[in-house]
Amino acid sequence: MKEEFLLGKYSVAIVGATGAVGTKMKEMLENSSLPIESIKFLASKRSAGKEISFKGVTYLIEELVNDSFEGVDIALFSAGGSISKQYANEAVRRGCVVIDNTSAFRMEKDIPLVVPEVNSEALKNHQGIIANPNCSTIQMMVALEPIRQAYGLDRIIVSTYQAVSGAGMSAINELKTQTSQMLAGETKVEANILPCSGDEKHYPLAFNALPQIDVFSEDDYTNEEWKMVNETKKIMEDDTIKVSATCVRIPVMTGHSESVYIEIKTDQVTPDDIKNILSQSEGIILEDEPKEQIYPQALTSVDKKEVFVGRVRRDLDVTTGFHLWVVSDNLLKGAAWNSVQIAERLHAMSLVRVNN
Amino acid sequence: MKEEFLLGKYSVAIVGATGAVGTKMKEMLENSSLPIESIKFLASKRSAGKEISFKGVTYLIEELVNDSFEGVDIALFSAGGSISKQYANEAVRRGCVVIDNTSAFRMEKDIPLVVPEVNSEALKNHQGIIANPNCSTIQMMVALEPIRQAYGLDRIIVSTYQAVSGAGMSAINELKTQTSQMLAGETKVEANILPCSGDEKHYPLAFNALPQIDVFSEDDYTNEEWKMVNETKKIMEDDTIKVSATCVRIPVMTGHSESVYIEIKTDQVTPDDIKNILSQSEGIILEDEPKEQIYPQALTSVDKKEVFVGRVRRDLDVTTGFHLWVVSDNLLKGAAWNSVQIAERLHAMSLVRVNN
Secondary structure, three states: OOEEEOOOOEEEEEEOOOOHHHHHHHHHHHOOOOOEEEEEEEEOOOOOOOEEEEOOEEEEOEEOOHHHHOOOOEEEEOOOHHHHHHHHHHHHHOOOEEEEOOOOOOOOOOOOEOOHHHHHHHHHHOOOEEEOOOHHHHHHHHHHHHHHHHHOEEEEEEEEEEOHHHHOHHHHHHHHHHHHHHHOOOOOOOOOOOOOOOOOOOOOOOOOOEOOOOOEOHHHOEHHHHHHHHHHHHHOOOOOOEEEEEOOEOOOOOOEEEEEEEEEOOOOOOHHHHHHHHHOOOOEEEOOEHHHOEOOOHHHHOOOOOEEEEEEEEOOOOOOEEEEEEEEOOOHHHHHHHHHHHHHHHHHOOOOEEEO | OOEEEOOOOEEEEEEOOOOHHHHHHHHHHHOOOOOEEEEEEEEOOOOOOOEEEEOOEEEEOEEOOHHHHOOOOEEEEOOOHHHHHHHHHHHHHOOOEEEEOOOOOOOOOOOOEOOHHHHHHHHHHOOOEEEOOOHHHHHHHHHHHHHHHHHOEEEEEEEEEEOHHHHOHHHHHHHHHHHHHHHOOOOOOOOOOOOOOOOOOOOOOOOOOEOOOOOEOHHHOEHHHHHHHHHHHHHOOOOOOEEEEEOOEOOOOOOEEEEEEEEEOOOOOOHHHHHHHHHOOOOEEEOOEHHHOEOOOHHHHOOOOOEEEEEEEEOOOOOOEEEEEEEEOOOHHHHHHHHHHHHHHHHHOOOOEEEO
C-alpha cells in the first residue's frame, strides 16, 4: 500500500447511505468540489444490493464490513454511534480518514470536533477520526462565533425547536402517520419511536411539543442538552463560557430553530452592530427585517446550507444581553453538509492521505 | 333599577359566544359553582339566531348591541379588542361587571389585571372592568408566583411554544388545511391568517415555527412579547423584575408550552426546594420525574384547568438560576377558565352588584 500526502482524487465511502442524513451526504457530495475518483455506499445487510444513483451512475449498496474500507480515503459515517464505535477505528487502520456524524467520539480529547467556519484549525491535529458536532450545536456555533470574535461571549441560554428528521427516517414516518390520524379525528395515536427510540416510553409528537431529546442524564438535563453545553465549550475552546440548554422536539419535518440568549463581554454594543457582523460572516444569512416580517423560518431553511439568523434584539434589562433566532436545515449544515464541508477543508488543507 | 351588593343569582352574558374562547367560557360556566340565574349568548349579527346549548337548555344567540347588557350582572368578553373597546363601558354603565379577555384594557392603570392564584386582592379595586391577562402570561404567573413568594424573583427569560387556538377558530382551520395539503405532498400551501391576521404577510404554520405573534413594536419585540413583559410587572406589582420574552407559534392545536429561565433572590436553593413549593401550590400540577420520562406536554394539558410544571433544574452556571417547562391549556387557564375563575372570586368576595 503506497501512501502519499498529496492533493488527489479520493475514494469516498458513505456509511449509513440509506438514512435521512446519509441520503443528504450523497447529495452534498454530488455537488461538492471534492475531487472524487470512486465512491461506495455502505449500509446494513438489509439494504445491501439495493440500487443508488450518484451523478447519474447507478451503484449497488454494499454491506458494511471491516474490509469495506480497504483503499478508501474518506469515509462519512452516519449510521448511529454503535456502528461508528465498531468500524471507525477499523477504517482508520486501513488509512482512511473518518468524518463521524454520531456522538461516539465527539468529546474524546484527541479527536477534533469541527464546524469549519469556527475551528478548521483543529483539523490539523486529526489522527484519523474527525467528529461532526450535534446538529443543534453546529448552527448555534456558526451564529455565535463571529459575535464571540468581536465582543467576547460570557453566557448562552438556548431553547430549541427541533425538527423530527434529526431522529431519522422512521421518526419522520411516525410523525406523518400520527398527524394524518389526528387530522382524521383520532385522539389516541400510536407512538413507538419518539421522543427517543432508546428510552422506555414513547409519546406522540403530532400537534405536540416534547421537552425530551435523547435520554435524561446528570442534573436532569438530557444528553442532547449536555451535548450543546459540552460541545460548545470544546468547539470554542473555552471552558469558561456559561451554557445552559433546553432541547425540545416540535412537529416540524426539517429545520431546527433556536431561541438564543447571549451575554457578551463588551459594553455599548447595539443590535445593529451585531447584525452588521453577522451579515458579513461566512455561512450566515441575516434575515432580520421586523417591519417587513422577515425572520428565519424552519420551512424556508430547508435544502439550504446556510445558518439563518434574525430577531436580533437587545435584552430589555441587561445591557450586554441580546436575543437571536437561529434556524438551519438540520440535515445539511447540522449534519451532511458540515461533514462534506469538513472533507473539502481536509482536502484544501492537504490533510487527507491518498491510499493507492 | 334596584341595586344590591349581595350574594345572589346572577344574570351572565358571554360576548363572542361562538369563538374558540367563547365556546370554552360556556363549558366552564356549565361546570362552575357560580350561581347563575340566567345567561345570554352574544355575538355578531352573522351568528345571531343560531342555537346554542347550555346545561341541556337551548338558547338562541343574540346580536350584540348596547342594550344587550340591560339587567346583566357579569359579562365575559372575548370577541376581540375593538368589540371590548366599543361595548365594555356601555355594559359597565348598565351596572354590569365586565371580565375582558382581550388586551383592550390590560395596561390601564385603574383596571385590575388578575390571575386569581396570584393577585385576587386587586379585584377589590375594580370599577366595573377586570382584565384577563394574555394566555402566555397567565400560565407563567401561576408557575412563578409561589417561587417569588418563597425566594424573590430577580429575572425571567422566556421562550414560548404557542398553540394555534390562541389565534382563533379560523387559524385552527388554516393549520388543519395546510397540514393536510403538506402531508399530501404539496410544497406551496396558502396562508391568509397566521402569523397575525392584522399584519401584511402571512406564512404557513404547518410543519413550521413562526417567531412572530401579534405585530412588531418597540425595540423589535412583538406585542405578544411586550405583553408578557408588561403584564408580568403589573400582576406581580413589581416594576423591578427583569423580563424578556421570545414568542413563537408552533403547529400545536391547543396547549402553550414555555421554556422559562429564572433567577431568584435567595442563595442555596435547590431544584427540590422549588419542586416542593410548586407541588403544594394552588392551580399547579408538578409533572417532573425525568427518570420516568414524566414532564408536561401540550397534548396532555388539553381540557385541564391547571398549569403543569416540570423539567425543574438548576442552571449549570448561575447558582440562583433555574429552568422550568410550563404548559397549560391556553383556552382554559389561558383564557376561559381564568375569566370564569375571576367571576367565581368576585362572587366569593361579594364584589358583584346584582341588578334586578
